Amino acid sequence: MKVKVDKTVLASVALHVLVLGAVLLSFSTRALEVRPEESVGVDISLESQVAAGMKTGKKEEKQPLVEKVAEAKPTDDAVGKIDEKKQPVVTDTAPEPQPKVVEKPEEKKPEPPKVAEKPKEEPKPVEKKPEPAVDPIAEAIKKEEKKKPKPPKPPVQAAKPPEQHKPKERVFDQSKIAALIDKRDPSRHAATGDTLNSNASLGLSKGRAGDNSATWGSMFRRQVENCWKKPYGGIEQERPEVAFNIRLKKDGTLEAMPVPDGTPSSPYARAYSESALRAIIQCQPYKLPAQFYDEWKAFIPVFQERPI
Amino acid sequence: MTDQDRLRDMLLRPSRRHVISGMAALGAVAAIPPRHALAQKRVPITEGDFAPLPIAIPNFVAGTPADGDVGVGVTQVIANNLKRSGLFAPIDQAAYIEKAINVDIAPNFQNWKTINAQALVTGRMTRQPDGRMKAEFRLWDVNTAQQLAGQQYFTSPESWRRIAHIISDQIYERLTGEKGYFDSRIVFVDETGSKERRVKRLALMDQDGANVRYLTRGNDLVLTPRFSPSSQEITYMEFGQGDPRVYLFNIETGQREIVGNFPGMSFAPRFSPDGQRVIMSLQQGSNANLFVMDLRSKTTTRLTDTPAIDTSPSYAPDGSRLCFESDRGGKPQIYVMAATGGPAQRISFGEGSYSTPVWSPRGDYIAFTKQGGGQFAIGIMKTDGSGERILTSGYHNEGPTFAPNGRVLMFFREPGGNSGPSLFTVDVSGRNEQRVPTPGFASDPAWSPLLS
Numbered sequence: 004m005k006v007k008v009d010k011t012v013l014a015s016v017a018l019h020v021l022v023l024g025a026v027l028l029s030f031s032t033r034a035l036e037v038r039p040e041e042s043v044g045v046d047i048s049l050e051s052q053v054a055a056g057m058k059t060g061k062k063e064e065k066q067p068l069v070e071k072v073a074e075a076k077p078t079d080d081a082v083g084k085i086d087e088k089k090q091p092v093v094t095d096t097a098p099e100p101q102p103k104v105v106e107k108p109e110e111k112k113p114e115p116p117k118v119a120e121k122p123k124e125e126p127k128p129v130e131k132k133p134e135p136a137v138d139p140i141a142e143a144i145k146k147e148e149k150k151k152p153k154p155p156k157p158p159v160q161a162a163k164p165p166e167q168h169k170p171k172e173r174v175f176d177q178s179k180i181a182a183l184i185d186k187r188d189p190s191r192h193a194a195t196g197d198t199l200n201s202n203a204s205l206g207l208s209k210g211r212a213g214d215n216s217a218t219w220g221s222m223f224r225r226q227v228e229n230c231w232k233k234p235y236g237g238i239e240q241e242r243p244e245v246a247f248n249i250r251l252k253k254d255g256t257l258e259a260m261p262v263p264d265g266t267p268s269s270p271y272a273r274a275y276s277e278s279a280l281r282a283i284i285q286c287q288p289y290k291l292p293a294q295f296y297d298e299w300k301a302f303i304p305v306f307q308e309r310p311i
Numbered sequence: 312m313t314d315q316d317r318l319r320d321m322l323l324r325p326s327r328r329h330v331i332s333g334m335a336a337l338g339a340v341a342a343i344p345p346r347h348a349l350a351q352k353r354v355p356i357t358e359g360d361f362a363p364l365p366i367a368i369p370n371f372v373a374g375t376p377a378d379g380d381v382g383v384g385v386t387q388v389i390a391n392n393l394k395r396s397g398l399f400a401p402i403d404q405a406a407y408i409e410k411a412i413n414v415d416i417a418p419n420f421q422n423w424k425t426i427n428a429q430a431l432v433t434g435r436m437t438r439q440p441d442g443r444m445k446a447e448f449r450l451w452d453v454n455t456a457q458q459l460a461g462q463q464y465f466t467s468p469e470s471w472r473r474i475a476h477i478i479s480d481q482i483y484e485r486l487t488g489e490k491g492y493f494d495s496r497i498v499f500v501d502e503t504g505s506k507e508r509r510v511k512r513l514a515l516m517d518q519d520g521a522n523v524r525y526l527t528r529g530n531d532l533v534l535t536p537r538f539s540p541s542s543q544e545i546t547y548m549e550f551g552q553g554d555p556r557v558y559l560f561n562i563e564t565g566q567r568e569i570v571g572n573f574p575g576m577s578f579a580p581r582f583s584p585d586g587q588r589v590i591m592s593l594q595q596g597s598n599a600n601l602f603v604m605d606l607r608s609k610t611t612t613r614l615t616d617t618p619a620i621d622t623s624p625s626y627a628p629d630g631s632r633l634c635f636e637s638d639r640g641g642k643p644q645i646y647v648m649a650a651t652g653g654p655a656q657r658i659s660f661g662e663g664s665y666s667t668p669v670w671s672p673r674g675d676y677i678a679f680t681k682q683g684g685g686q687f688a689i690g691i692m693k694t695d696g697s698g699e700r701i702l703t704s705g706y707h708n709e710g711p712t713f714a715p716n717g718r719v720l721m722f723f724r725e726p727g728g729n730s731g732p733s734l735f736t737v738d739v740s741g742r743n744e745q746r747v748p749t750p751g752f753a754s755d756p757a758w759s760p761l762l763s
Contacts, residue, residue: 224354224356228356228359231356232361232363234398271488271489275488279359285429298352302353304353304355305353305355305356306359
């Protein structure tokens with residue numbers, strides 16, 4: 004059986020398809036092209052508050068782009084003592100040596116632990132005024148600490164020693180082409196952070212990292228204040244203030260020994276700083292809201308006297 | 312154009328071109344060290360406790376079998392000193408997981424964390440072949456596993472208490488940041504017998520009440536002994552046959568010497584900070600004025616000339632000024648003037664009357680006895696008279712004297728009735744009051760400077 008197709012119907016269908024299709028295509032591009040006013044919110048903020056956002060980033064990405072794990076800028080050190088420059092990761096058992104006490108019995112040159120029993124100086128027979136003597140044992144303990152293996156570096160592939168640019172023979176390398184056509188400022192620095200993140204983020208609204216420190220800060224404060232037994236002797240004379248750089252793990256324990264900012268200026272300031280350090284250590288683990296971990300994983304508690 | 316310039320430019324003139332160039336700057340901002348780039352929060356911590364520091368002091372181990380007793384003795388003296396200061400809470404030895412600690416090795420800190428000790432003292436006493444005693448000690452921070460102090464001392468075996476006091480001072484100083492005061496002595500008036508026939512002898516003892524020695528036999532009435540800041544001498548007032556006189560007394564030799572030969576009474580003596588002069592009151596009719604006598608040249612200089620009673624002078628530690636008590640304004644009040652005399656400035660203005668001012672060896676406070684409302688109080692004020700603080704108050708408290716570090720005061724308290732006076736200490740905050748053990752009744756204490 005032969006279906007008879009009406010030519011006019013056919014033509015009509017073809018025309019409709021043509022017209023509708025053209026309308027669809029041509030209008031769709033135009034109609035959907037919303038030219039938004041490029042609003043440039045210039046929020047005056049401290050440069051330290053700017054979360055490194057990128058124009059090309061995605062909204063969903065919360066973390067700023069990090070191409071390279073931050074490391075201390077190498078000083079001009081041809082010998083390459085990189086490891087010594089690095090902050091050693093200290094644990095409770097191998098503390099970083101503190102600034103020396105004024106009287107330094109341990110300051111003598113290292114001696115083998117064997118002679119630890121022998122007092123270094125020949126003590127005079129004094130009855131009235133006993134004299135401080137050398138302390139060789141502390142020396143021995145110190146040596147022990149030095150012998151301990153250095154803690155392994157965090158396994159971050161991007162952190163490579165920033166040195167050794169030996170001139171190499173010219174070899175054609177395809178991957179270099181990408182670098183060649185990268186028209187970004189050749190002297191630009193890689194975006195750094197403490198964990199790698201290859202996705203550029205758009206930055207957070209307000210152009211800064213989220214700030215919930217009022218919440219977790221007061222939680223931390225309440226906990227550490229319970230542990231803080233401060234020496235009260237000189238408070239009337241001095242109004243000490245000591246800040247620590249602390250890093251916490253997710254479970255609220257210290258990742259490393261807190262590092263005080265600067266060295267204390269007086270014996271009282273030292274005692275004050277040490278009392279604060281004892282409190283920080285004693286009070287862990289800290290119970291802080293997990294959703295703000297990114298904020299409290301590293302922060303700076305400042306121990307101070309409330310202004311009168 | 313530096314990145315900073317560019318950034319500043321951008322902030323000041325936010326044109327689109329600048330914003331775009333600013334985006335490039337952002338890369339640079341992110342590259343500055345992470346501490347800044349990640350904007351670590353500063354969290355202020357202000358409300359610590361003034362609670363005493365929990366400290367563990369296991370018995371000092373014996374270097375030879377014969378040294379066990381002295382090891383225990385030293386430990387007890389240290390624990391007692393620290394506890395009495397109010398700044399430390401020695402932990403009961405019964406709670407210790409480890410009883411004897413080798414002083415040569417780092418302790419197992421976990422054992423001390425468990426009992427909540429924040430500081431740990433380890434030590435050893437060893438008798439040497441030459442008969443002397445060797446004392447070793449270490450002070451550890453339990454939380455940071457650090458050694459805070461470590462020393463060795465050699466001494467004669469009978470001086471073991473002094474070793475304990477010196478070690479106590481080391482611990483106190485290292486953990487509080489203040490100088491210690493345990494290696495010091497007290498001269499005071501020992502009182503025995505009934506109220507009607509009281510015998511008063513000059514006596515000397517360690518700051519903690521041990522090693523009492525009597526310096527006079529008690530035939531004559533003695534009052535207001537004061538230590539020389541530089542030598543083993545004291546000055547005091549004694550009622551002999553005639554008028555009361557000021558004497559010097561050498562503790563080592565027992566020699567006694569009258570200070571000057573003045574008509575009428577001489578009283579309320581005190582050394583200058585360099586120990587070269589004695590300042591005192593001399594009676595002139597019904598008045599008294601301040602005079603200073605050079606102990607070497609024996610020359611006497613008048614400092615005040617008023618128709619009033621000026622007494623109880625006390626020098627500032629730098630010797631430039633002195634405070635004293637005077638009733639020139641009616642009631643006794645505290646005045647401050649230059650050490651060379653001249654116009655005096657009244658600094659006490661509270662209710663009642665003020666007497667026996669003492670300048671702190673630290674220079675920050677003047678302590679006093681305050682009488683008013685039927686009470687005698689011991690208090691301190693700043694040297695300009697501000698910030699008055701009453702530390703203790705009651706039926707009768709009198710005669711404050713400062714510890715060498717200026718943080719603790721000793722005074723005597725009379726409970727009234729048929730009882731007699733006894734000695735007490737209180738710290739400058741007024742929180743920690745302690746009775747000082749004495750063999751009998753005791754009054755008029757004076758604290759020595761540090762012995763070493």
